[in-house]
Amino acid sequence: MNKKDIIICRCEDINLEQIHDLLDQGYTTIEDIKRLLRIGMGPCQGKTCGLLLQQEIARYLKCKTEEVALPKIRPLVTGVKLKAIVEGTKDER
Amino acid sequence: MNANIVIIGAGISGTAIAYYLAAKGMKDIVVVDKGYLTNGATGRCGAGIRQQWATKMNCIMAKKSVEFYEKANQTLKYPGDIEFKQEGYLIVAVTPEEDAQFSKNVELQNSLGIKSRKITKEEAKEIVPHINTDMFISATFCPTDGHINPFKANDAFYQAAKRLGVSFYFHEAVQSIQTVNHKVVSVTTDKHTFETNKVVNAAGGFAHEIGLMAGVPIPVYPEKHEILVTEPIEKIQGPMVMSFGKNLYCQQVPQGSFVMGRGTPGALHNHDIESSWEFLDEMAKTVVAFLPVVGELRVIRQWAGSYNMSPDRQPILGTVDECEGFYVACGFSGHGFMFAPITGLLLSEIILNQPTSIDMTELCMNRFKNQKTIEVEKSVV
CATH class of the missing domain: 3.30.9.10 (D-Amino Acid Oxidase, subunit A, domain 2)
Incomplete structure (x- = not known):
């Protein structure tokens, strides 16, 4: 199958070829690849692509999957409307 | 290992300085960063580019940087786009x-x-x-004024510097700077020792600690x-x-x-x-x-x-009295990303003993010793 047709990150529409391009250029951490491709920065926050990318890097570096560091986990767990946060704090303080 | 210069920090300032030095022909330039590319303030910034400042120096530096960024894709021969x-x-x-x-x-x-x-x-x-x-x-x-993608801009300077022969060492933390008679002689990381008589402190949030390693108390x-x-x-x-x-x-x-x-x-x-x-x-x-x-x-x-x-919310750039061969590019107070092109240019001029593009009196570290009252930039969020 053509690497261009293998979608790794659905939120940001990133395919396997783009990832291999960066790996070939020497960007071999999830943090690097995330910032240059926006992989894992969409609404699902890497819940789908994170492990796929980790496996792909491990395969490329010929190491164990768990040796590839996962990116920093950032809040929020799920998307929340700004308006809902304002309303939720109205009666406080 | 020998180096002509060791730049501490591969953020936008460090990579811009490395790029300008290499473009002017300097060899054996080393850049050390304790994390991945853009792990520090550059990759965390708000991606804004503005020239609307309340102090003259900030205005001048911002304007010159915007002029560079407008042509940065071509100047740096970046295969991507910095998204200005x-x-x-x-x-x-x-x-x-x-x-x-x-x-x-x-x-x-x-x-x-x-x-x-x-x-x-x-x-x-x-x-x-x-x-x-x-x-x-x-x-x-x-x-x-406007927006630039910080990851791409940092990557553009990084790739251009690398192409010109600059050596980068990521995931490597500087642990000490050795001086003899107030002159830099070497820099030691957790993996290497670089023999060098020039060091640039472009360490962003950690600029104060790096200064202390060379006996230079920087007021940041x-x-x-x-x-x-x-x-x-x-x-x-x-x-x-x-x-x-x-x-x-x-x-x-x-x-x-x-x-x-x-x-x-x-x-x-x-x-x-x-x-x-x-x-x-x-x-x-x-x-x-x-x-x-x-x-x-x-x-x-x-x-x-x-x-x-920094005390006046303007960057601190150039040489310091306390240590020969120690250069600073810090104290940007939240605006290092937008000032990076002029920072790179000015530091390269100072390091290579060339006349500077703008008067450095109000940007050098000495200004805090000489001035009785400091004009503070108020246009900061």
Whole structure:
């Protein structure tokens, strides 16, 4: 199958070829690849692509999957409307 | 290992300095960073580029940097795109004091060739139709301000420097700087020792600690600032909307998300960069008051980074009296990203003993010893 047709990150529409391009250029951490491709920065926050990318890097570096560091986990767990946060704090303080 | 110079920090400042030095023919340049590319303040910044400042030096540095960034893709031969979107900064005055100060700011900016202008609430609403005009008195607008993708800009300088022969060492932390008779002789990391008589401190939030390694007390400290980003939507907002008085900046980036941030009142002077719920609460309240429609957007991520604060909120650049061969590029107070091109140029000139493009009197570390009263840049969020 053509690497261009293998979608790794659905939120940001990133395919396997783009990832291999960066790996070939020497960007071999999830943090690097995330910032240059926006992989894992969409609404699902890497819940789908994170492990796929980790496996792909491990395969490329010929190491164990768990040796590839996962990116920093950032809040929020799920998307929340700004308006809902304002309303939720109205009666406080 | 021998090096002609060791640059500490591969953020936008460090990579820009490396690029300019290499482009001018310097060999054996080493850049060391304790993390991955853009792990520090560059990759955490709000991605804004502005020239609307209240001090002359900040205005000059911002304008020269914008002129570089406009052609950066070509100059740096970047295969990607730094995504420079020039749709302006709309800065709102929320008090009569700010309104008066902004008139003076525009006068200063115009005198330096920056095309900003003072505008009414009605004019502001034409530029950002969803802004709540009850929240401010007047505004200033500069159409050539805007947005750049910090990851791509940092990568562009990095790739250009690498192509010119600069050696980069990532995931490697500087542990000590050796000096003899107040002269730099070597830099030791957790993996190497580099014999060198020149060191550049471009360590961002850690600039103070790096200074102390060479016996140089730099009057800077790190301060946490937080940001959040929403889900992407179709384009509705061109400029950055900013308020100093209400502690807010908010911009829709080219990819469609809204990126917004504010300072942390009473933030401690430390390296804390954890996200907080207090920020999320205050940010939501502030942005919904100014830009009500943005309230409909979902927050998908928040993060934080360190400003490296100087006493007058202007950067500290150049040589220091305490140690020969030790150069500083720090204290940007939240604006290192937008000043990086001029920082790279000026540091390369100082290091290579060339005449500097602008007068450095108000940017060198000595200014704090000589001045009795310090003019502080107030246009900072």
